[in-house]
Amino acid sequence: MCAWGVDWAIKMKLLFVILMFLALFFSCSNSLDDMVDDYNGGFTKDNTETEEDSAEETLYPGDDGYDQTEMLFEQYFLASDETLNLFAPSSKKSATEYSWTLTQPSDTSKEPNFAVLFQGTTYKSRRFVLYVPESTLEEGTYKLVLTVETAGKSYTDSCAIIIYESIR
Numbered sequence: 001m002c003a004w005g006v007d008w009a010i011k012m013k014l015l016f017v018i019l020m021f022l023a024l025f026f027s028c029s030n031s032l033d034d035m036v037d038d039y040n041g042g043f044t045k046d047n048t049e050t051e052e053d054s055a056e057e058t059l060y061p062g063d064d065g066y067d068q069t070e071m072l073f074e075q076y077f078l079a080s081d082e083t084l085n086l087f088a089p090s091s092k093k094s095a096t097e098y099s100w101t102l103t104q105p106s107d108t109s110k111e112p113n114f115a116v117l118f119q120g121t122t123y124k125s126r127r128f129v130l131y132v133p134e135s136t137l138e139e140g141t142y143k144l145v146l147t148v149e150t151a152g153k154s155y156t157d158s159c160a161i162i163i164y165e166s167i168r
Contacts, residue, residue, distance in 0.1 A: 061091045061148045061155050068155035071146055075159055079166040080139060084130040088148055096150040100128045102161070103143045132163060139163050 030038075059066045071089055078084050088098045100123040128144070130137075142161045147154060 061089055061096070062151035062153060063092075066155070068148075068157050071148070071155065071157040072144070072159040075162060076144075077162050077164065078130075078132055080163055081133050081166040083132065084128070084161065086128040086144075086146075088126045088128075088146055090126070091148070091150045096126075096148065097124065098126045099124055099147040099149075101145045101147075102130075103145070130161070137163055139165055 061068075072086070076084055076086075086100075088100075090096075102123075128146075140163060142163070143158055144161050145156065145158045147156045149155075
């Protein structure tokens, strides 16, 4: 009698597992393609422009109402083995001049050779690249000034570049 009871219990458990599997299998209404499309939908950009987006106008240097203090963040943190890449804002005017000036911290006794970095004291390009390992810059705080001249107007913004020792 005990053998029949154990056999019956195993059959009931097996029947229960099969019924649960079938219930779960048929309750899933999404196909594999639907699940992949749902997942990928989070990464595709919706190109429809809303009324709120179209009301916001992009301002460029030279436009009325352009805020020069938004060209750079207040500070950038850089490890001693990293690179800083910055771009000045583009302008709709063709005759635009860019100027980046990096000055040394006032509390250091060792003066960096900025001519090695910029072939002079000022870098004139829309793009500013600072590769710290190949520069003569040491740990400390530096001031970077960006000047954009376009349509007879000059826009200036500055930021602090803080270089710290890499812990890698």
